[in-house]
Amino acid sequence: MNSASYASALTAAQDAAGAQHFPPGALYVVATPIGNLADITLRALHVLRIADVLACEDTRHTQSLLRAYGIEKNGAGLMALHQHNEQEAAQQVIARLRDGLRVAYVSDAGTPAVSDPGARLVAAVRAEGLPVMPLPGASSVTAALSAAGAIDESGAFVFAGFLPAKTNERAQAVQVLATEPRATVLLEAPHRIAALAGALVVLADRPLTVAREISKQFEQIVTLPAETFPAWLAADPQRARGEFVLVLHPAPRTVHEDGPDATALRTLDLLLAELPLKTAVKLAADITGTPRNALYEAALERKKQ
Structure with missing residues (x-):
């Protein structure tokens, strides 16, 4: 796309986000478009402009992205941080943050640290007690879910x-998915x-x-x-x-008239290990469709044992 197309967007980004607080010495995790360049947020554009350092999954890809928006960064303002060097590069980022620089991290597309590099970087920065600020935006996961109509009122996925x-x-993993509610x-x-x-x-x-x-x-x-x-x-x-x-989409829920089946009992056991009995029973019933009374009796038996 022609960078001139985004001149007004850069102005809007400055107007919308310029007065906001972007503290120095912070890591900014910036979501970038997964396809359509117009899906960038105004705040992301502003941070990409003001960042002292851009850590990138691929510096060449990010440089092309920046130019499409009319943002110029010289080579010194870019550093590579990908799955093969993330642990070592994270230490370089931490050094820059301690110097009071703003560092923004972008993966090639979408939200970093979600099936993309970035998670180890964020963990390392947080372990040093330094701030991490997420800039939400494009994500293939939430985009697909929003168009699937597959989530019930619980909102769980x-x-x-x-x-x-x-x-x-892979076949074993699919068998596990077969009973996923x-x-x-x-x-x-x-x-x-x-x-x-x-x-x-x-x-x-x-x-x-x-x-x-x-x-x-x-x-x-x-x-x-x-x-x-x-x-x-x-x-x-x-x-x-x-x-x-x-x-x-979720496996259809069935009512078990003869008591909880193996999947319901396994779900109950996992919840009982972490939650109070009544809470575990309620959640197991919601997840598996098994009557609450049957699960409650099973939970009492397990507590006795």
Whole structure:
């Protein structure tokens, strides 16, 4: 995109965020667009301009992003921080923060530290007692969830990220998902999407929302039974291109008239280990659909044992 297109955005960013407080010696975790450059926030634009140092997953990618917005940073203002050097580079960031500099961290796209580098950096900075300020913005996870309609009134979901690459381990992970009562978000790369689609066939008619190339020109979002996902992919070679976010809808809840099943009991045991009995019973009932009375009796038996 032409940087001139963002001249008014930079002015708006200065007007909207310029008077806000951006303390020196703080790490700013900045979300950047996952496709459409117009998804940048005004506060992010302002921080990218005023940051003394930009730590980047890929300095070349970030330099291109900055130029698209009409922001100029020289080479000294950029440093590489990615999955292969994060631990060591974090110490360099900490040194700059102790010198009173503002350091902003950006990954190649989306929100850092969510299936992107950044988590170890943030942990290291916090361990030193230095401030970390998040600048929220684009995220493929929340974007896919918002278009899937898969979350119930509890608001609960599971972020599973990338499943194992090895066939047997991936199949085992899918078996765990088969009994997951919450919506589950998966990520996958184009060269592995066919293998993942094949593994999900065992989930039969479980609804699956497939989001491809979110916010980009060829964005595609469909909901279909999991068992039909391989056929959907094969119907058009273009469908296997791009980055994927999958939302596996919750497993249907069933009422267990004969008492809690193994999944309900396992859920109850996990909750009892951390919570008071009544709270654990209530949550286990909400999660599994098992009658509360049956779970309460099971909980009492477990406490006796």
